[in-house]
Ligand SMILES: NC(=O)C1=CN([C@@H]2O[C@H](COP(=O)(O)OP(=O)(O)OC[C@H]3O[C@@H](n4cnc5c(N)ncnc54)[C@H](O)[C@@H]3O)[C@@H](O)[C@H]2O)[C@H](O)CC1
């Protein structure tokens with residue numbers, strides 16, 4: 001997994017890299033600027049593009065000056081630099097780069113006030129005003145300048161971090177941020193890039209290697225990690241020769257009510273297609289024909305007969321919740337499951353809402369269980385939150401205190417582990433924003449547990465594979481039932497590469 005660093009850890013790595021690699025901070029700035037220019041010229045190869053580089057007077061501004069010089073050398077000759085000099089402070093490396101640029105042919109203008117900016121001829125603006133050094137919300141002249149640039153409606157490419165964007169901590173949608181079409185960020189994505197509030201400020205992100213000491217970075221402690229494909233390949237086990245259905249476990253999916261049988265069908269079919277040796281669905285009698293017709297591979301027990309028909313030890317994994325509703329019978333079934341199945345349970349949808357309404361059930365959730373809420377279910381369980389950052393804080397805390405893995409669904413789904421980490425899943429697409437997706441995920445995770453994966457690995461694999469299957473084909477929308485059909489192939493591609 002890739003660890004995600006705080007701004008302070010980034011500064012620390014910066015200094016450590018200079019010492020261990022015998023580099024000056026100016027040389028590191030040059031490396032970072034070269035990496036930016038490489039990524040920039042791949043995205044915007046047109047050398048006639050009119051570009052304005054807006055620089056602050058710290059190291060982000062220093063990068064901006066070096067970037068302008070390097071772009072000019074690369075043939076981007078319709079280029080000018082604007083320096084926002086709203087204070088007397090400047091960094092040494094900014095000053096050094098200013099000397100270099102002043103001896104070049106690039107026009108440089110200094111703004112002492114935001115009001116001095118009237119027309120902007122450039123088609124594209126490079127934002128090098130402030131990066132990771134942001135220490136308070138934008139105000140005064142800088143805020144006015146950023147608001148003015150935002151109104152220009154130009155393409156904006158930010159250096160490292162958009163000006164005014166906090167790399168960690170709670171964001172407010174009312175914050176003033178220079179809205180970026182693209183952020184070319186140094187070495188690691190910043191944690192707030194993964195939270196939904198960032199959508200209003202950032203359209204696309206590219207992370208470039210600037211030559212920081214990776215060995216050192218990996219030694220740094222952080223609660224935040226990004227899941228990579230390697231984590232999936234290293235976890236997924238091949239199906240060995242001479243194995244049989246008994247090798248891959250028997251999963252029980254408790255789902256569905258007469259009017260919401262679709263949830264049970266999707267969940268059970270996803271469980272089967274993820275590779276559980278056997279899948280049984282516990283459903284109402286009204287759903288039996290649908291189940292037998294739609295997924296003949298899945299066996300059934302009737303939820304009204306559970307007391308006679310259910311033998312817990314038959315099942316290596318149990319998933320409960322999709323479409324069960326909130327009837328007293330569902331509450332009784334959930335309570336029975338949590339009390340009697342003394343292994344981890346995958347808890348989703350209506351089961352989470354029932355726990356939200358009957359908080360005493362929290363106490364009987366088996367150790368190691370998996371909770372898979374979407375944002376509303378998360379808030380019903382743990383209380384209202386005003387920002388996604390606050391949810392991250394709560395998720396980390398609750399996963400530890402409950403001894404459970406909590407998966408909070410999102411564009412970058414967050415997985416809170418029992419040992420206090422927050423893992424971001426990179427796969428998935430807005431095409432997956434449609435009904436039934438969560439039911440499918442419950443089936444996938446339950447299936448991986450039945451096959452012998454630990455609940456935490458099952459969640460990591462489940463979130464990644466679910467998202468990867470949704471991305472395939474780049475479709476406008478992926479109905480949950482089509483995603484299920486892709487699962488066997490998606491799993492196979494991820495263990496064979
Ligand atoms: N390891 C790396 O990632 C490298 C990063 N580089 C670049 O350096 C910046 C960070 O530079 P720094 O000098 O620390 O800060 P900034 O340039 O972002 O900010 C300058 C300065 O601005 C002041 N300030 C902060 N908040 C406000 C505010 N709200 N209003 C007004 N002024 C404000 C504060 O005093 C800051 O110090 C990083 O993003 C990269 O672009 C290196 O070039 C290479 C290695």
Ligand SMILES: [K+]
Nearest residue numbers: 127130161163
């Ligand atoms: K910036």
